[in-house]
Amino acid sequence: MNRFVGPGTPLDTGTFQSAIGSLGCAAPSLWALIYVETSGCGYLPDRRPKILFERHIFHRLTNGRYDAQAPDISQPSQGGYGAGGAHQYDRLAVALALDETAALSAASWGLGQILGTNFANAGFASVGAMVDAFVAGEGAQLAGMASFIVKSGIAGAVAQGNWADYARHYNGADYAKNQYDTRLAGASQRFVTHGCPDLDLRAAQVYLTYRGYDTGGIDGLLGSKTATALTTFQHASNLPQTGKPDAATLAALAA
Numbered sequence: 001m002n003r004f005v006g007p008g009t010p011l012d013t014g015t016f017q018s019a020i021g022s023l024g025c026a027a028p029s030l031w032a033l034i035y036v037e038t039s040g041c042g043y044l045p046d047r048r049p050k051i052l053f054e055r056h057i058f059h060r061l062t063n064g065r066y067d068a069q070a071p072d073i074s075q076p077s078q079g080g081y082g083a084g085g086a087h088q089y090d091r092l093a094v095a096l097a098l099d100e101t102a103a104l105s106a107a108s109w110g111l112g113q114i115l116g117t118n119f120a121n122a123g124f125a126s127v128g129a130m131v132d133a134f135v136a137g138e139g140a141q142l143a144g145m146a147s148f149i150v151k152s153g154i155a156g157a158v159a160q161g162n163w164a165d166y167a168r169h170y171n172g173a174d175y176a177k178n179q180y181d182t183r184l185a186g187a188s189q190r191f192v193t194h195g196c197p198d199l200d201l202r203a204a205q206v207y208l209t210y211r212g213y214d215t216g217g218i219d220g221l222l223g224s225k226t227a228t229a230l231t232t233f234q235h236a237s238n239l240p241q242t243g244k245p246d247a248a249t250l251a252a253l254a255a
Helices: 013-023 027-038 055-061 086-098 100-105 127-136 138-151 155-160 163-171 180-194 199-210 224-236 247-254
Strands: 051-053 107-109
Touching: 013 027, 013 138, 013 155, 027 155, 027 180, 051 086, 055 100, 086 100, 100 107, 100 127, 107 127, 127 138, 138 155, 155 163, 163 180, 199 224, 199 247, 224 247
Parallel strands: none
Antiparallel strands: 051 107
16 A cells, blocks of 8 residues: 555645635634544554545445445445544555545545545545645645635635534534534634644654654644653754754654
8 A cells, every 4th residue: 555655744834824815714723624634633653644435435436336245345324434544544455456546536535534526626636636645745635625615615614613514514414413513613712722733843743653753642732742752853863852843853854
């Protein structure tokens, strides 16, 4: 599955501000969307984009012809996800061997968990082009998410904090079952109250996670685990042990 391993470049300020401009929303609202969808990062620790494979979408795209052959990845009913993370790529691999385009289209990708069938609204010419861009960096993932929201006519709901309306269109009619709207509202309020993630610190956390360090999560906050991981990396890299993501440390982490 090396096709899905890329640089995994974290978000930067320019990309984030561009998405805010496209959506016409405040930063806490955009961070709420990111954290509710993917717990703060668009990648697994091995640099593959976070995905969720939808068996009912694969069934629909292939007219059910693989239901008997591969019931775990092709069924008319939603569900059967199993574990998250790398397991979703195991499911994707089975589907890819049967129908590559349908397989890519039946997975949700990256920060915004954009379903592959929505590649056009995300701003791409094909699902393959979308996936390749999402493999490369979170900037493309966020831009695709913003494009999809705008073209779906729900940017206003984000800007106004109308989370029920947004959730209905983005997550489906059953959004309330998983408290999708209330989780968005709660996340947005936390960012208003406590401040938004620091993008440099968040980038350091992403890169440290790729390298196997425990940062305690990717939240853009300087907790004790992140400070320890930074100091340990700086010591191993012969850098000043500041415990902070200075420019030299970020450059070394990204190398």
